[in-house]
Amino acid sequence: MLSKVIAARIARLVATLFAVSLLTFLMVEQLPGDPILAILPPEALDDLESIERIRSELRLDDPVIIRYGRWVGNALQGDLGKSYITDQRVSDAIKDRIPVTIELAFLASLIAALAAIPIGAFSAYHEGGRFDRIASAFTTTALSIPAFLAGLFFIWLFTLKFNWLPSTGWSRITDKGILANLKTAILPAGSLALAALAINARLIRADMIGTLKEDYILSARAKGLPSRYILMRHALRPSSLTAITVFGLQFGGLIGGTVVIETVFALPGLGTRLISGIYQRDTMMIQGITLFIATVYVVVNLFIDLLYLVLDPRIRRQ
């Protein structure tokens, strides 16, 4: 029974990736203009023979369906093609940049989780009180601020005003160590975390308000246990299930969210490369990175689905 469910989820993943690959390919294909014109500068277009030679070399004269089939076939073997603009292999570009993007998404998730727990818990505990109202205003504001605007605000505050952290650049752990790396990662990760933090804090608050009305919490209070102990020891765990679910979903979303934030902070991640690829009409790069991000997203979702099956017997029974 369980294996059938897992097989069905995996089949859904394959179908999703197929749809993503097809849509990505067709959307890029539908962009107006001849891709050769993006490859060659106007000054090099005098020679019509060379245009057709390059078109033939890149097999751009094949029908769309043939090119799509070839691209998908190669992608299944791990070959996402070669950039028309830089001659770099798309898989190499992804390999070089994914550590930056993953680290940003991970740090953002961590910040969102670590900050959301105390905010959510104490808001619930002081429901309707001053802290709760302030936290509510903060989460509402944080939710309404786009990540790139938060990034620019952080640059203004932490770089221009206090000069504590660099505004741009990325120190790789392998080159300069973890401390230097964190100095370059903290502002973009913080910008990215803001909205996730707000959502998680609200979820924890809502769940915890319910939990705090349970009999065993009242019993703990009656025993005279300290509030912090009750909150963290007895109330937090049962109030975190929804938030944990959302954390997982957010991680995939944060990978996509880095696209803009990497541009603002000039970081060498997947997002920067994707944006460059779009501006340069680098079709292979656009298709490859989009497919990769989509794959990460659906795989993370699959993982969460499978985790439900393991953790919750009711879902298994359904």
Next chain:
Amino acid sequence: MNKSWLKIIAPLFTVALIAAACGGSDGDSGSSSSSDAASSTETETETETETETTEKAEEVIEAGTEAEGDVDTEVEEIVDEVNYGGNITIGLEAEAPGLRPWEDACSSPCLTMVAALHDTMVVQRADGTIGPWLAKSWEANETFTEWTFLLEEGVTFHNGYSFKASTLVEMFELQKVGAIAAGMVTAANIQEIVAVDSYTVKYVLGAAHSAFPSFLVQTGLGAVFEPHAATADFDGYAMNPVGTGPFMMDKRDLDNETIVVRNPNYWMNDQDGNQLPYLDSVTFRPIPDEGTRLDSLLSGTTNAMQTLRQGTIRDARSAKEDGADITLLEFQGNNVGGGMYNLNNPPLDDVRVRRGLTHMNNQDAVIEALGGTGISLPGTQWYSPDSPWYSEKVAAAFPKYDMDAGQALIAEYVNDPDRSDGRAVGDKIEVELSCPPDPTLIAAIQVVEQLWSSSGMVDVNLTNYDQQTHIGYALGAPPDFMGSHGVHCWRWSSQNDPSTELNRQFAPHTLGVAAAYGLDGIYTPTNFPNYFDIEIFGWLIAAIGTDVFEERYALYEMVMMRLARDVPVYFSGHTATLLALDTNISGINGWVLPDGTFGGQGWAVPNLNQAFITD
């Protein structure tokens, strides 16, 4: 606080669009109405041009010095005591996809890096003339078909190979088929490069070109690369270039940082005999967001930055006024913003419509919308008032902002029973006005839209496409390359010799047009407005058959006068550029050539050869 917030919010809307591409326009194969209207004023214009040529030849001695409203930073002799050592980090507006001079398209960020790693044969002086660099001297034969260059001796590449005449011969094999260089080889009509002896090289051209050295200023053809390294690893050279330049590649981390270190064997000394360069290393950091790039400089994350955005120049000026410890090197070259009319697209084939729309284009308001008031000078031609090629006569002839005159011309067309767009007499004309989706550009075309619409005779359809699509619409598709655009934002001209761009941009735009004028096979896809004029073509050919400046000036002035009459293109303002530096960086402004003359600063590309840190 409010002001600070504005500084934060403003850059949000200026993310990473490299502005409209370069290009040119010319010639007219437009409709009969267009031709008829043009011919009615042709005789008068030519007479004026001829009578004023002698007078102009005297005026141009004064040109190229100081223009009214000029905001350029003047070149000054470096007076600081030079120091060796140190690193500077430069914020660039984008990453360079590749650093192969003959193969990869290169704009300001790429040029900055390529110039640190490679030397060019010759360089452009601050006054616009060509001066020596790897080529010590040069001469042409009487017909300008053979150019012989004497090369510096004792120059070595970063990998130890010597630079000799034979190097240029070997480079030519790659340049002939290079994506960038091949077009320049064709434009310069280079047939052959011959090593006369170890340090003498001869370029043999297929036709006269009196300004040929100007091609060797440009990276695509003039940057000297090590041909063995390029051949051995064609793709790899993009990441690990090997030139003779003052710096050598140390680390290339795409989209993050590129670090170049001092070339200990660099061939050049300063005027006091000290070996160059002074700096130990330079770090190039691509920072696409304009606001973040400026903030990075102001916070000390970087030491220098480049920008081609008027809004950023304004913000940098404001920061300096507020006490920021930075030096601003501003430069306003020949590059001029504006747009083009596609003559294949009625009603833009009619000169009355083009002139009418141009008259109704308020340049000052457009420049203000672009954030360039007090920064960018209004344009009337390919050349800025600082250029030796600038013509006051053309400036006077170009249609000025005059709503009444513009409306009268449009009304004449609208009420013409033979109007070319096939609409009924009295119907409004309809035009598509398109710019890339940059907020300042959108603001600018909205100003134009309001002005045109307010005439009550023009329906304007505003469109915005990404940069590549924008270019693609103007270019069209092979084999004819006749774009489907209407009125299209564009940039024109450069610091190079007029011939390097105009001869290409004003050639026939289709093979059919070429054949009609007996110019079989001569055509260009970069004649974006699809405008061809056989007389302009003739003047341009004549201008590369003489090296007498006054004669060349007169010919280019005639070309510009014709453009001012037929208006296939229109202008907003000249493109201002800025290099902003920490005040302890010297040697960027006032660098000198081996002959002791001052070098130029164009297009926000710093020459790092003589840069140093003062304390």
